[in-house]
Amino acid sequence: MLTGLSPCDHCGQHTSNFCSRCRKTTFCCADCQKLSWPDHKLVCSPRVFICNSPTAGQTVFASVDVNKSSIIIAEKPLLRSSEIQFDDLCKVLDDLPASKLNAFFNFADVYSGGVTVDEARKSIREMEVRRRRGKNPDATAERIEVERMFNVQQSCVGILRTNTIPIAASSPGMEDEHGLYSILCRINHSCFPNAIYSWRPDLQKHVLVAIQDITAGDEIFVSYIDVWFGRDERQRRLREGFMFDCKCARCEGLDGDVNSHRATAFRTVEAIYASSEPSAPLASAMGLVDAIEIVINSGISTPFNLKQLHADAQYFFGQAGKEEEELYHRSQVLAYENIIIGV
Numbered sequence: 001m002l003t004g005l006s007p008c009d010h011c012g013q014h015t016s017n018f019c020s021r022c023r024k025t026t027f028c029c030a031d032c033q034k035l036s037w038p039d040h041k042l043v044c045s046p047r048v049f050i051c052n053s054p055t056a057g058q059t060v061f062a063s064v065d066v067n068k069s070s071i072i073i074a075e076k077p078l079l080r081s082s083e084i085q086f087d088d089l090c091k092v093l094d095d096l097p098a099s100k101l102n103a104f105f106n107f108a109d110v111y112s113g114g115v116t117v118d119e120a121r122k123s124i125r126e127m128e129v130r131r132r133r134g135k136n137p138d139a140t141a142e143r144i145e146v147e148r149m150f151n152v153q154q155s156c157v158g159i160l161r162t163n164t165i166p167i168a169a170s171s172p173g174m175e176d177e178h179g180l181y182s183i184l185c186r187i188n189h190s191c192f193p194n195a196i197y198s199w200r201p202d203l204q205k206h207v208l209v210a211i212q213d214i215t216a217g218d219e220i221f222v223s224y225i226d227v228w229f230g231r232d233e234r235q236r237r238l239r240e241g242f243m244f245d246c247k248c249a250r251c252e253g254l255d256g257d258v259n260s261h262r263a264t265a266f267r268t269v270e271a272i273y274a275s276s277e278p279s280a281p282l283a284s285a286m287g288l289v290d291a292i293e294i295v296i297n298s299g300i301s302t303p304f305n306l307k308q309l310h311a312d313a314q315y316f317f318g319q320a321g322k323e324e325e326e327l328y329h330r331s332q333v334l335a336y337e338n339i340i341i342g343v
Helices: 030-043 086-094 098-105 117-133 140-163 231-242 256-275 281-298 303-319 323-340
Strands: 048-053 057-062 071-075 079-081 165-167 177-180 195-200 205-210
Touching: 281 303, 303 323
Parallel strands: none
Antiparallel strands: 048 057, 071 205, 079 177, 165 177, 195 205
16 A cells, blocks of 8 residues: 555546645546546536535535526536446446546445455456356355455445436436436435436536525535425335435424425425315316415425426316416426526
C-alpha cells in the first residue's frame, strides 16, 4: 500500500495530484483528468455537495441558491441494467473504467474483510471467466477465494437492489431499466420533497429539478414513492420497498403552523382519490379540479403533482364525454411536462 497516495479517478494509477477545483478526487495527469471530466464534473458540481452524516450516511446538499423549476444537475448513470442478475452484472462491471468502478463500490462497504477495489475487480473478472466456462469450483483449497468472491457478489447485488433509480423504457414494448448514479442515488427521501428527478431520453441522463426554492446549505430531498398516498400506505411502501420508516415532518405530524395548510391539502387530495369511482367520472373530474385549486393555494403546487392531477382530470373528463375540458387538461399536462424536464 502506498502511503499518502490515492488511485487516479480514470486509470487507477496511484498519485497525490488532486483536482484543483474540488480537492477531493485524484488524477495522475492532465490527460486522465480531461478524459474523466464528463463524469467527474457531476461530482465536482458547484451546485451540490455530498456530506457524510452519522445517521443518514452520505447525503446531498445544495451549495448555491436554486430557484424553483431550475435544473440542479443532470447525471449519466454509472451503469444501467434491465434486470438485477449477477451473471450479467459481472460483465458490466468488468468493462467499467477504474473511475466508475470506484464510484460503484463507494455505495457499499466492500473494504470490510480486506476486500479492496482492485481485489474486487479481480474477483469480478474471475467470476466472469468461470461463468463463461460454466465452472463453479468448490474444492477445499479454493474455499477462501470462493467466499471472498461471494462477499463481493453480495455487495454488488446489494448495491443495485437498494440504490438504483428506474429508467423509463425508450419505446412501448421495451423493458424498463434501472440506473446507478453517483449523486442522485444518495439523495434522501421526504414526503415533502424539494426536488424531483426525471429521465431525459434526449440527453440519456436523469435530470434533477427543484420543485421549490432551495437555499444554499439545504439538504435536497426527493420522494421515493407517490406523494398522494396516505401515511400508513406510504410507510408500508417505504418499509417493503426501501426497508426504512420515514420520519419526515409530514409523517411525524410535525408540520407546525407554517405547513399545517399543506398537510390539510394533502389529506383533502388523498380523500378525493380514495372516493373516486369509474362509475362517476364527472364527479371525480370536478373533484380533481377542486384539488388542483387546493394544491395551488396551499403552497405544494409543484410541476410534478400538478401534472399528475391534470392528467387524472383529463382522463375522467374523457370518460364523461367532456371533450373541451379533456383537451384543456391535456394541454396542461404537456405544459407541466416541459417544466419537469427542464425545457
